[in-house]
Amino acid sequence: xxxxxxxxxxxxxxxxxxxxxxxxxxxxxxxxxxxxxxxxxxxxxxxxxxxxxxxxxxxxxxxxxxxxxxxxxxxxxxxxxxxxxxxxxxxxxxxxxxxxxxxxxxxxxxxxxxxxxxxxxxxxxxxxxxxxxxxxxxxxxxxxxxxxxxxxxxxxxxxxxxxxxxxxxxxxxxxxxxxxxxxxxxxxxxxxxxxxxxxxxxxxxxxxxxxxxxxxxxxxxxxxxxxxxxxxxxxxxx
Numbered sequence: 001x002x003x004x005x006x007x008x009x010x011x012x013x014x015x016x017x018x019x020x021x022x023x024x025x026x027x028x029x030x031x032x033x034x035x036x037x038x039x040x041x042x043x044x045x046x047x048x049x050x051x052x053x054x055x056x057x058x059x060x061x062x063x064x065x066x067x068x069x070x071x072x073x074x075x076x077x078x079x080x081x082x083x084x085x086x087x088x089x090x091x092x093x094x095x096x097x098x099x100x101x102x103x104x105x106x107x108x109x110x111x112x113x114x115x116x117x118x119x120x121x122x123x124x125x126x127x128x129x130x131x132x133x134x135x136x137x138x139x140x141x142x143x144x145x146x147x148x149x150x151x152x153x154x155x156x157x158x159x160x161x162x163x164x165x166x167x168x169x170x171x172x173x174x175x176x177x178x179x180x181x182x183x184x185x186x187x188x189x190x191x192x193x194x195x196x197x198x199x200x201x202x203x204x205x206x207x208x209x210x211x212x213x214x215x216x217x218x219x220x221x222x223x224x225x226x227x228x229x230x231x232x233x234x235x236x237x238x
Contacts, residue, residue, distance in 0.1 A: 032060070048114055069088075071087045104145060116137060150168040157219075182214060185207065
């Protein structure tokens with residue numbers, strides 16, 4: 001029995017990772033609650049103007065996404081630190097820049113979404129309208145692909161907001177096959193959560209866990225030899 005609760009026991013370690021993952025998922029959901037309620041209110045009232053507050057309510061969600069990525073990579077994958085502490089340290093440390101990036105990203109998402117929604121309402125009017133609607137759908141998909149890199153980039157690199165947003169876009173284009181894989185997986189996870197709402201309790205952090213496995217290999221290609229050496233030293237398990 002004593003061996004079961006030994007911190008060196010593999011079962012104990014994996015169980016601890018599972019608990020950390022579920023806790024991070026819960027923290028993420030709590031931070032996404034204001035945005036979710038905002039979007040639900042706009043949907044139920046069918047009032048586009050009620051989407052405008054999303055620019056502010058999205059901030060906790062964006063910063064939390066950054067913090068979860070950072071914590072999953074450091075605590076669950078690299079087994080360094082404590083999940084609750086690392087999450088809040090990352091959240092508070094990236095709050096200012098993360099808020100700016102999230103608001104800019106949300107403004108772009110709202111513009112594309114509203115324009116696409118307007119085109120959708122008139123989609124039966126002719127071939128040209130249908131084409132414009134598909135263009136906005138494509139733009140929204142590209143924006144999501146950019147977001148797949150944007151918040152993890154904020155979690156892993158220190159840079160100006162302008163350079164950070166630019167570099168995230170360039171990485172998404174440079175590694176397009178992996179970007180498409182992550183995008184397809186994101187859509188599958190969204191569909192799963194829509195079909196089975198209880199999946200929200202674990203699917204988001206599971207997606208980020210898979211995401212870290214792919215993106216960290218991409219990020220390493222853009223790190224200097226000194227940064228790579230320091231990273232490997234920190235990640236070494238003693």
